[in-house]
Amino acid sequence: MNIIVCIKQVPDAKDVRLDPKTNTLAREGVAAIMNPFDRHALEEAVRLKEQLGGTVTALSMGPPQAKEVLLEAISCGADEGVLVSDRAFAGADTWATSYTLAKAVQVLGAFDLILCGKQAIDGDTAQVGPGLAAQLKLPYVTCVQKTREASAAMLRVERMMDDGYDVVQLPLPALLTVVKDINEPRVPSLKGKMKAKKAEIRVLSAADIKAEPQCIGLAGSPTKVARVFSPEPRSNRRMFSGTAAEQVSQLVEEIRGYL
Amino acid sequence: MLALKCPRLCAQENTVDYFLTEEQRMIKETARQLAEEKIIPKRAELDERDEFAAELLRDIAKADLFAVLVPEAYGGMGTGAFDIVLALEELARGCVGVATSFAACGLGILPILISGSEELKHKYLPSVAEGKHWAAFGLTESNAGSDAAGIRTTAVDGGDCWILNGTKQWITNGGEAKIYSVIALTNPEKGIRGASMFVVEDGDPGFSYGKKENKMGIRASSTRELIMKDCRIPKDRLIGRKGTGFITVMKTLDVSRPGIASLGVGLAQAALDEAARYAKQRVQFGKPIISFQAVQHMLADMAIQTDAARGLVYGAARHIDAHPADASKVSSMCKVFATDTAMKVTTDAVQVMGGYGYMKEYPVEKMMRDAKILQIYEGTNQIQRNVIGQELNREYA
Numbered sequence: 001m002n003i004i005v006c007i008k009q010v011p012d013a014k015d016v017r018l019d020p021k022t023n024t025l026a027r028e029g030v031a032a033i034m035n036p037f038d039r040h041a042l043e044e045a046v047r048l049k050e051q052l053g054g055t056v057t058a059l060s061m062g063p064p065q066a067k068e069v070l071l072e073a074i075s076c077g078a079d080e081g082v083l084v085s086d087r088a089f090a091g092a093d094t095w096a097t098s099y100t101l102a103k104a105v106q107v108l109g110a111f112d113l114i115l116c117g118k119q120a121i122d123g124d125t126a127q128v129g130p131g132l133a134a135q136l137k138l139p140y141v142t143c144v145q146k147t148r149e150a151s152a153a154m155l156r157v158e159r160m161m162d163d164g165y166d167v168v169q170l171p172l173p174a175l176l177t178v179v180k181d182i183n184e185p186r187v188p189s190l191k192g193k194m195k196a197k198k199a200e201i202r203v204l205s206a207a208d209i210k211a212e213p214q215c216i217g218l219a220g221s222p223t224k225v226a227r228v229f230s231p232e233p234r235s236n237r238r239m240f241s242g243t244a245a246e247q248v249s250q251l252v253e254e255i256r257g258y259l
Numbered sequence: 260m261l262a263l264k265c266p267r268l269c270a271q272e273n274t275v276d277y278f279l280t281e282e283q284r285m286i287k288e289t290a291r292q293l294a295e296e297k298i299i300p301k302r303a304e305l306d307e308r309d310e311f312a313a314e315l316l317r318d319i320a321k322a323d324l325f326a327v328l329v330p331e332a333y334g335g336m337g338t339g340a341f342d343i344v345l346a347l348e349e350l351a352r353g354c355v356g357v358a359t360s361f362a363a364c365g366l367g368i369l370p371i372l373i374s375g376s377e378e379l380k381h382k383y384l385p386s387v388a389e390g391k392h393w394a395a396f397g398l399t400e401s402n403a404g405s406d407a408a409g410i411r412t413t414a415v416d417g418g419d420c421w422i423l424n425g426t427k428q429w430i431t432n433g434g435e436a437k438i439y440s441v442i443a444l445t446n447p448e449k450g451i452r453g454a455s456m457f458v459v460e461d462g463d464p465g466f467s468y469g470k471k472e473n474k475m476g477i478r479a480s481s482t483r484e485l486i487m488k489d490c491r492i493p494k495d496r497l498i499g500r501k502g503t504g505f506i507t508v509m510k511t512l513d514v515s516r517p518g519i520a521s522l523g524v525g526l527a528q529a530a531l532d533e534a535a536r537y538a539k540q541r542v543q544f545g546k547p548i549i550s551f552q553a554v555q556h557m558l559a560d561m562a563i564q565t566d567a568a569r570g571l572v573y574g575a576a577r578h579i580d581a582h583p584a585d586a587s588k589v590s591s592m593c594k595v596f597a598t599d600t601a602m603k604v605t606t607d608a609v610q611v612m613g614g615y616g617y618m619k620e621y622p623v624e625k626m627m628r629d630a631k632i633l634q635i636y637e638g639t640n641q642i643q644r645n646v647i648g649q650e651l652n653r654e655y656a
Contacts, residue, residue: 186322188289188322190286190324191326191336197281
């Protein structure tokens with residue numbers, strides 16, 4: 001099974017700031033990590049490879065320093081890393097990003113499965129996975145918590161729901177986005193690190209993937225961030241104390257006042 | 260280069276630069292990430308439930324750390340004692356119980372590495388390098404602790420096999436390992452000088468395990484009896500020549516002791532980290548307690564002793580990797596100093612944290628319990644001092 005894993009380099013969540021002028025995330029001087037959900041997607045890909053054979057290609061879109069997460073992916077079991085990087089991609093929203101990744105996937109050649117994290121922890125949109133599937137006209141399942149069965153032709157997976165899970169079977173090629181419950185990612189191995197040390201990351205430009213200029217970057221992005229703000233703290237908050245039973249009766253009393 | 264992310268253990272590391280190579284840094288970082296992501300979240304539960312950390316050893320195997328125990332010629336990527344020390348130190352920062360199980364695998368294969376034939380090495384070492392099979396070392400018996408001459412286990416030449424009889428006690432990885440290197444008397448009249456080493460495998464006829472010990476610390480490791488009753492093993496399981504068992508054991512322990520010492524360094528560092536972090540947060544008399552000189556001096560001593568121990572252990576491991584004629588004294592010195600340091604620093608960490616330190620919600624009480632065994636196993640610190648003293652007596656003759 002040949003698998004592509006989409007990986008995003010994100011600022012470390014402990015250290016997030018907004019640029020007050022552009023209302024976007026300030027990325028300079030912030031430690032960058034592999035998006036945590038993507039670590040789980042990568043782990044699932046490596047496990048499927050160990051089970052069924054094939055290759056795992058880590059794919060990222062981002063500035064040149066995003067090579068770091070692709071090397072980390074190789075140290076965790078990916079066979080190669082491909083970075084889609086071009087100044088023309090700057091300012092891409094989820095729509096333009098999905099388009100760009102889809103064009104890159106088409107350049108990479110035949111594949112059986114694309115795995116993505118459910119969402120990135122910087123934007124939290126959870127749109128790029130499904131967007132990429134739509135661009136490529138692939139069947140997809142989001143929020144996968146377990147791979148029940150995998151073969152060369154089909155997958156049966158569990159989709160996490162608020163009140164349980166769905167069991168979904170889908171033909172390959174397909175796309176899945178995964179939640180953290182799906183597995184426990186391994187740490188980068190020594191041999192993987194040695195391999196990553198020697199690895200070359202293939203870089204694809206806008207021209208390499210034959211992207212239409214009006215479809216990428218800011219020009220290809222219908223989303224405009226109008227304003228970003230912190231919600232006002234709610235002032236009328238009250239904390240109850242005492243035992244659970246005491247707190248419940250205080251709460252009941254409080255609610256009665258509004259009835 | 261791949262950045263190391265371990266905010267919990269080492270926000271800033273401001274300590275002596277040991278000029279590690281890139282490969283050595285990779286070993287250290289890999290072990291640290293294992294401690295951080297895999298071991299620390301599970302250590303309290305494993306300790307509480309007295310449960311062998313099989314799953315964590317598999318995680319360690321996936322990260323290729325077992326390969327560090329074995330030289331390249333036999334399927335590993337190890338270059339000697341120093342690499343192993345680096346890995347053990349960081350694993351011990353997570354949990355000494357888990358690190359002990361890993362260390363015992365290294366100890367178990369050392370007799371084969373030191374004295375075994377090429378056939379034995381090729382047969383057993385690659386599977387350990389992969390982490391597929393675990394190993395153990397069987398020396399101690401009920402009447403043979405510090406006094407190895409008390410060994411009663413025998414091995415008799417049965418023509419086409421060796422027949423072993425006897426019971427080994429307190430064997431780390433007992434019941435979990437596949438490969439056991441065991442010492443037995445092949446010529447009882449000559450006492451310990453008539454001993455030989457053998458490989459016994461899990462599943463050999465006449466080989467079984469006794470009860471699992473209920474220990475004060477390192478509860479994530481398994482400690483059991485090895486029971487050999489007319490245990491028949493093939494002739495080619497003899498490690499080295501007949502009658503060289505005791506020499507092999509002594510050489511094995513000379514090489515392995517810095518590993519135990521490094522468990523002490525990692526444990527002391529972990530206790531210092533916990534105590535210092537707590538002292539910054541804990542407010543008494545209107546100030547964080549780290550601002551009080553009484554606490555500062557305790558933390559300062561803990562830091563000095565930990566760094567001194569690390570320096571001695573690293574030095575000793577590098578010394579051993581240079582293959583000196585006799586490494587006993589240096590090896591014993593680092594074992595004594597680093598493990599006594601671990602006992603003192605973990606005890607002080609509990610003291611700095613006061614009542615909280617004594618409670619199981621915090622990890623330092625476990626660290627203090629785990630520290631004690633380091634002064635006892637692989638030769639008590641009193642025996643180590645004997646070795647050092649006897650060596651000095653010879654040197655100044």
